[in-house]
Amino acid sequence: MTARTQLLDDRAIGRALVRMASEIVERCGGTADVVLVGIQRRGVELAQRLKRLIDAAEQTDLPTGKLDITLYRDDLQAIGPRPVVGETSLPDLEGRIVVIVDDVLYTGRTVRAALDEVTDFGRPRRVLLCVLVDRGGRELPIQADVIGTTVSLTATDRVDVLLSERDGRDVVELVRTPPA
């Protein structure tokens, strides 16, 4: 008997993103050499929104990139039907400050894959991690630098992030399944 609860509505998401945008600028000491790299798929939309917010506030035109980490997953051997590989396109990362953007941080494995892939493209000066939801449950020593909201969940719970560009509306929902 699953139960859906709303964690963030569209306005809460908007407010969180505004705060995250200014935190990014603060952490990077400005916008010079900053590149926003969104992880496919919803990280890409979030990176675009953050870019627009930062561009408006700082009068910049931040370079952004898209990163698909499927080919760097550590569980490719175990899973069955092959996941679809999305688009990867990155600007020059050499010596830049790369901000990896994703919707949910959970085990940390996606970010581990992203770090490996980014390194194959060049050597950034610095890498930061920015996520909308940190739900705990890390399996690797990975931490986010900029966080929208933090929740603490069990393994049977799930966080669903829906964004209007892709899903028609903005909402973050918690889906609770009682343990079997």
Place this chain on the structure above:
Amino acid sequence: MTGLGKDLVGLEPLSADQLRLILDTAEPFKEVSERQIKKVPALRGKTIVNLFFEASTRTRISFEFAEKRLSADTVNVAASGSSVSKGETLVDTAKNLEAMRIDMVVIRHGSSGAASFLGQRIASNVINAGDGKHEHPTQGLLDMLTLRDRFKRLEGIKVAICGDVLHSRVARSNIWGLTKLGAEVGVCGPPPLLPRNIEELGVTILPRIEDAIAWADALNILRLQLERMTAGFIPSLREYNRVFGVTTERLKKAPKDLLILHPGPMNRGVEIDSDVADGEHSVILPQVTNGVAVRMAVLYLLAGGRPGPQQAAGGDEA
């Protein structure tokens, strides 16, 4: 079921959805070949053997690049001849490889059916890199990808396969793949080099090369082999070029800009003139680039593990 199963033996057994899956999967792999570091760890730790019973530099190198760019370990085995002349049967070769715990075999062999023969007998994935006159699925796929790149679709596109269709596994794979995705396929060549009953596969017979040029959106020109002359199928290569060659003069009469494809290696001046091969409508080099991407896609799709619980949606795997 959109997965590909254990082996890629040909395009005939695949559904339209499976063909589209492979072509779509090849897209992101094109980008990997453009990177500085042309490597992704997707097949790290996998051992792949390129088992080539027929000499072939370009297909083997293409597969090797595809395998290495996926971080797999590759071994090339250049075996020669049939089981009988070699002294070791194909079955034994296969079982030996399997005993060395290899994950995938890419096989090119002179006998039709050799790939499925192998696939039925070993647990490793088997990819057909050309079996006798039967199929050359990755070539068919890269031809289709190249056509799709230019025309943005395959439905309704007219492709004329020109040359020795009788002995061509490339032709057969193209026929299966293209017709399944809604393209119209024609074949053009001297009658002794067209298989009997070929119309029953859904293709149009275009008697003269002029007919093919007038009809098609794209020509896929097959290599003519010297042996056909001595075996009595055609009089001479010179006559073949004069009657069936794709020349600039003939192409001038084409009603539209025809795309020119060729699986290579080319006999310049026989089936295709140099200025056509090097001309602006030739996509022979893009075919080669797409070849690596298609082969990476095929290896990636086949190398899956046992089906497990589907990963959750919503990006929660971070």
Place this chain on the structure above:
Amino acid sequence: MTRPVVIRGGRVIDPSTGGDAVADVMIDDGRIGAVGRNIGSPDGAVEIDARGKVVAPGFIDLHTHLREPGQEDLETVATGASAAVAGGFTAVCAMPNTDPVADNQGVVGFIVRQAQRAGKARVYPIGAISVGQKGQQLAEFGEMVGAGAVAVSDDGKPVMSSHLMRTALEYARVFGIPVADHCEEMTLAQGGAMHEGLVATRLGLKGIPAAAEEIMVARDIILAELTGGHVHLCHMSTRGSVELIRRAKEKGLRVTAEACPHHFTLTHEACEGYDTNAKMNPPLREAADREAVRQGLRDGTIDVIATDHAPHHYDAKEREFDDAPNGIIGLETALGLAVSELVEGGLLTLPELVLRMSTLPARLFHLPGGTLATGAPGDVVVFDPAAEWEVRPERFASKSRNTPFAGRRLRGRAEVTIVGGEVVYQRT
């Protein structure tokens, strides 16, 4: 001194007399003694209950490969003769493509003696037409006939030279033997692995066109007319061939023909998936050809059913299709296929079946047998046309297992086979 045998209550079919009635058959001293109702049982007679079964003269296969001498790992005269009686055959004719070739009295005599030693089916050797079957020099027909040969053939191979075929037909007339030809125009068939048609196109295999057989059939018919000799056409497979033979017979020429069970049962579709058990020469053809063969057996254009029993090793067939050898075994499935496909298919009655498998083979090759007339050899088969069974090659008496019919359910099976008045096979 063998005991007399009395076979009771079976449906006795004898095409040589037209007899078809429930009766008893008595075999004494190696010969048919009497056929009638309520025959008295001589002292010490073996009684066989044949009620509900058919009693007929033993089947005779005009086309078998026994592989001995030279390839005894595949089959020997003894194992082949055992396979024969298990299939209801009391006699087989052994083709000469052995190693060494049966092109001289030494090898011919050897085969005869091996068969006598085995004591199962009778084996009548067929001698080669040419020395070594090389298609050049005529073999010694006279000496081979003296040693026991009943016909000549270069089967396995065609006789490409029309001159040689003509000479063979003329010379064979001296001894009154037929010349059996494997009809295959080699320049058309060269390298082919299956029938030339849609399936071959899809599988990417070189095909053997029907024309390769028909050209040689036409040639042999013309030569039969020219020479007045008797040509026997082996394993006919195409509708064109059947039509040519039909017209030759209308002209009264001495042309006879045989067809094999696989050609009236399967089509080239059996090669799907590159199944080497469907690879034989001549190849399996199209449905229309299969139908023509069946009709040919029905109207007598094709005189007899022969097996072309061709043992091959498992390893040899476990190969790429192009490399696999041609041929399948057939002695132990022939009756079942004939009953299931032709009798149950309404094309042949049981008496017509016995005619094509026993009486006519004997007549065409001038062999004893094929009849239950008094004094005829005591070669009898008791079979059950209704018995349903599953083909299990691992149980065959033959040494080899290469058959496409494994697992197939058939109707019709030999129960008892008697050769020379001796029970040499009884189904357990």
